[in-house]
């Protein structure tokens with residue numbers, strides 16, 4: 446894939462590959478031409494280097510500069526090209542205490558030609574050496590970030606190359622169609638059957654359909670990466686905060702809790718049935734009801750934002766006060782739609798009278814105080830979330846197992862690809878009808894030269910190539926790899 450050949454000028458990099466802080470074991474990774482000599486130096490030459498490839502060897506580590514012992518540990522040797530980065534790689538497994546790790550890192554940085562790795566530099570080298578395409582590298586980043594099982598599954602599939610393979614297969618089909626068109630250009634004076642171009646157009650038409658289906662995925666894959674936003678709405682004292690607290694304190698459910706920028710807005714990250722969700726208490730909404738018409742401008746702005754947040758949320762959770770039931774707060778009821786889960790709270794004070802529904806949406810009776818009905822509510826919420834995430838893996842027409850689009854970067858490139866293909870199928874300039882009829886007999890499609898038609902296909906193929914990193918990637922590399930942690 447046009448990867449730069451490994452050269453002696455490549456610097457050797459090292460980093461702590463495991464997490465920071467005390468741990469049973471810490472892993473230090475070295476990659477580059479200096480890995481072998483560094484490994485030999487640090488294990489004092491007692492075990493010859495290179496060690497047996499890909500086998501763990503018990504070693505004594507010491508600082509070659511001072512001869513001071515650092516630790517007893519394991520060393521592994523992965524000679525190029527059979528390593529994560531494609532370069533010579535050495536790994537040390539040492540005890541995970543800060544002084545041990547610092548001692549080993551200090552010893553390495555004192556060696557000529559070695560330096561600390563930048564964030565994502567190991568993975569970037571793996572990409573540059575053709576070990577993985579860009580979508581796989583992104584999948585690896587997502588896997589490291591994954592907090593729920595559904596996120597992990599999606600990331601793993603991407604790391605294993607499923608998305609890259611899909612885009613590559615589309616690109617190959619395009620290149621084939623392009624070859625047909627180019628044959629038409631090269632042999633235009635000769636007797637080339639018109640059906641060749643027609644066949645190319647037919648293939649492009651099919652591709653446009655597949656790409657359109659892939660794009661029309663309700664952002665399942667992207668949502669799964671970032672988490673689904675749920676806004677809690679409801680009148681004052683309905684129990685919104687109590688419900689959020691209840692959710693937040695469920696064992697193992699809470700991932701993190703952050704105070705938002707807006708007054709009183711709390712966001713809680715939860716794992717709901719394997720899906721990541723962010724539940725936000727849009728506390729500002731309650732003021733809508735308290736204020737009447739006389740609120741001040743600042744508050745009014747706060748409320749507008751809160752309402753905006755409620756609308757922008759993927760799912761709303763409307764909480765009504767059971768003590769007022771069957772009366773419902775009109776502000777909240779006005780926001781209830783098909784993407785709203787409705788609960789009537791305070792069932793411990795008495796079960797709300799049927800029919801349990803608001804605005805055509807069924808309501809569940811719960812008590813945020815006693816936890817009554819919460820399991821049923823959570824199951825219903827998880828089902829809604831799963832529905833919204835879709836099977837994040839079934840976004841391609843005709844294939845339930847096709848991987849999902851996971852990033853805006855991919856979406857933009859695919860839109861660009863589709864636009865170029867549509868230009869190919871239906872050139873706008875001087876085009877009066879019949880443009881979409883898959884070729885026709887005219888070898889200058891609707892008055893356009895085959896050269897121009899070929900250029901559209903080339904642009905489309907290039908857009909696809911950018912996703913996997915086949916071409917034109919320099920500008921996106923920094924953006925992608927800087928999100929990695931050091932040691933990856």
Ligand code: GDP
Nearest residue numbers: 681682683684685686687790791792812813814
């Ligand atoms: P918010 O204004 O909607 O956030 O409501 P809060 O969560 O602050 O609750 C308002 C009041 O209702 C508090 O005194 C809570 O203790 C009480 N409360 C909340 N949920 C329940 C419930 O399920 N049962 C009972 N009996 N009281 C509740």
